[in-house]
Amino acid sequence: MGFVLKEENGYSYIDEGEGEVLLLLHGLMGALSNWERVIEEYSKDYRVIIPILPIYDLPLLTTGVKSLAKYVHKFITFKKLNDVVLIGNSLGGHVALIYCLSHPDVARALVLTGSSGLYENAFGGSFPRRESYDFVKEKVEFTFYDPKTATKELVDEVFATINDRNKVIRILAMAKSAIRHNMAKDLHKISIPTALIWGRNDKITPPDVAEEFNRLLPNSELHWVDQCGHAPMMEQPDEFNKLLRGFLEKIKV
Template identity: 80%
Template sequence: MNFVLKEENGFSYIDEGEGEVLLLLHGLMGALSNWEKVVEEFSKEYRVIIPILPVYDLPLLTTGVKTLTKYVHKFVRYKKLKNVTLLGNSLGGHVALIYTLAHPTVVKALVLTGSSGLYENAFGGSFPKRGSYDFVKEKVEYTFYDPATATKELVDDVFRIINDRHSVIRILAMAKSAIRHNMKDDLHKITIPVSLIWGRDDKITPPEVAVEFNEELPNSELHWIDKCGHAAMMEQPEEFNKLLKQFLDKIKE
């Protein structure tokens, strides 16, 4: 990525372009690079901001989706952001949902892809084995429809994270927090426009999760991307960007 990482007031983030704000939230073991093609495409017309979520830096006792949501709120207040369109993948989608419920006047619209909040099959249903590179490679590949999307760089990053005891304890705490914090009973309260852009071959948050989100969110639309797993904006960026543009054009004031 050729974008400048800014460090200010305890926040690390990318802030590219000008215009209405697209605030992008990455997943549990996601990174800023996950959104690279979205930033490249939409920073021509929008102000695209991606904060690094402090998944591995929170005190263990407070590691959870609510604490991440409070962090996002502090960031939004610090940057004085308004009329934001929130985009979230995986855990980032979950945080976006909680944030929208807590601060409805700030969020104009939501885009969710492979979002947790109802059900997720983390690590393909098994504990992350430390030390086994092949196991980690297999689990990163499981995230995608095409295993080739799991580049060596991506596998190396995840391998490094889960072989750090400090990080892996927080990953497990965060995953448990996400499972506990089920959104089903609250989704009907979110009445802003929501676009669900989902990989038809997502094994982490499978298609029935997207269907349930669509049923429970009163102002939502559901779009499928074929031959695509859990991170549509990485695996099928052109199709993802096309669907995102259609939604953003529709909600323009």
């Protein structure tokens, strides 16, 4: 990936392009590379910013989705951003929802793809056995419709992460926090335009989760991506980008 990771004031982030800000939030096991095709497509017309969420750096007692939302707020304040479009995958979508509830005047639109916040079936119902590479491979493949999307590089990355004791403890704490923090009763308060771009074959946040988000978010529209699992921007990037562009064109000021 040919994008520069910037380090400033304790923040690590990608900042590419100019114009209206698209702020991308990655998931629990997500990496910046997950968004590669989105950055390539949109940095020509927008300013695309991706902060690295401090999932492994928070004190264990405060490791949770609300802490990540506070971190995003501090980052947005530090960068003096406003009228942003928040785009979140998986845990990143959950963080975006919490942020929009707390700071309704900063984000002008929201895009969720495979977002947690209602229900998620993390790692196919069980956490990977750390010692078993094949088991980890199987669980990473579970994320996608086409198992081949789980490249060796991606599996290696996840395997290394969950074999780091410090990281795995925080991953478990963050996952538990996301499951406990159900947002069903609060979603009606988020009135900004929201696009739900969902893999029709998502096994982690299944289609009925997308339908429930669509029912509960008052200003939302739901778009399906066929032959696609939990990360449409990785597995079907052309279709994801097409749907995202349609939404961005619709909400242009």
